[in-house]
Amino acid sequence: MSSMYTTFAEQYDTAVQDNIYNAHLERPSLQAIIGDVSECDVIDLGCGSGVYADYLIKGGASKLTCIDYSPEMVEIVKRKFGERISAYAQDASIGLIKEESESADLIISPLMIHYLEDLSVLFNDVARVLKNGGSFAFSTHHPFADFECSLSGNYFERELITEMWDTVGEPLEVRFYRRSLTELIEAITKSGLVVTQVSEGKVSEVVKDMSPERYDYLSKNPNFIFIKCQKLA
Ligand SMILES: C[S@@+](CC[C@H](N)C(=O)[O-])C[C@H]1O[C@@H](n2cnc3c(N)ncnc32)[C@H](O)[C@@H]1O
Incomplete structure (x- = not known):
């Protein structure tokens, strides 16, 4: 796992409060498809x-379980939200092994699944843990955008990409999986979930003032993809 999410977890927290990609592109776009979370x-x-x-608590979620591979991230959410949440560290690639079947109205996963090589174990378990009628809403890198980093040149081949990101103000190595839209959608449909909404995101107007060049680029190029699925009764 990138040190950005462990050693630099506090710096990550500070950076994502008001940055362009998380605060003004990813969050408003995923939140637009999450829907009402009250009593969920x-x-x-x-x-x-x-x-x-923070968003889910303010939206009135009745119970919130936070899961992350990084113990440092889990410590931060415990410190911030105390008894309003339950939180634990676990690798999502093995599924939601601690969660009961048909126990959740909503599962969200913002910007995490590209760290998993194989999506099938997790997506099958998401389907198990959702109540009938429940939803799974997630965001990930847009396959079109990630293909620009491809070394193989084969869009349809899953590929581990290594990049340096300066999200926290200094360059840190990040490794993630690039995959085709076909592979992503197949992981959903094979789990039995049904895609109900797809968005390619919309950068917020405030970015015009933060960086006119970034605003122009992100208005014309997809960076993330946002997918909502449902477990049909
Ligand atoms: C880009 S951050 C997104 C964090 C948060 N969802 C947000 O929007 O600010 C990715 C998060 O996924 C976590 N992560 C990476 N691989 C994981 C895995 N295999 N299982 C669970 N969490 C993982 C990282 O520790 C990190 O906190």
């Missing part, structure tokens, strides 16, 4: 430092 039992998978936990 919610799981935040890959919760990071809790920016979504």
Whole structure:
């Protein structure tokens, strides 16, 4: 796992409060498809430092479970939200092994699934843990955008990409999986979930003032993809 989410977890938390990609592109776009969370039992998978936990608590979620691979991130959400949440560290690639079947109304996973090589174990378990009629809403890198980093040149081949990101103000190595839209959608449909909404995101108007060049680029190029699925009764 990148040190950005462990050693630099506090710096990550500070950075994502008001930056362009998380605060003014990813969050408003995923929140637009999450819908009403009041009285919902919610799981935040890959919760990071809790920016979504804050949103879900303010939205009236009745129960919130935060899960992240990084113990440092879990400590931050516990410190911020105390007894309003339950939180634990676990690798999502093995599924939601601690969660009961048909226990959640909503599972969200903002910007986490590209760290998993194989999506099938997790997506099958998301389907198991959702109540009938419950939803799974997640965001990930847009396959079109990630293909620009491809070394293989084969869009349809899953590929581990290594990049340096300066999200926290200094360059840190990040490794993630690039995959085709076909592979992503197949993981959903094979789990039995049904795609109900897809968005390619919309950068917020405030970015015009933060960086006119970034605003222009992100208005014309997809960076993330946002997918909502449902477990049909
Ligand atoms: C880009 S951050 C997003 C955090 C948060 N969802 C947000 O929007 O601010 C990705 C998060 O996924 C977590 N993560 C990475 N691999 C994971 C895995 N295999 N299982 C669970 N969490 C993982 C990281 O520790 C990190 O907190």
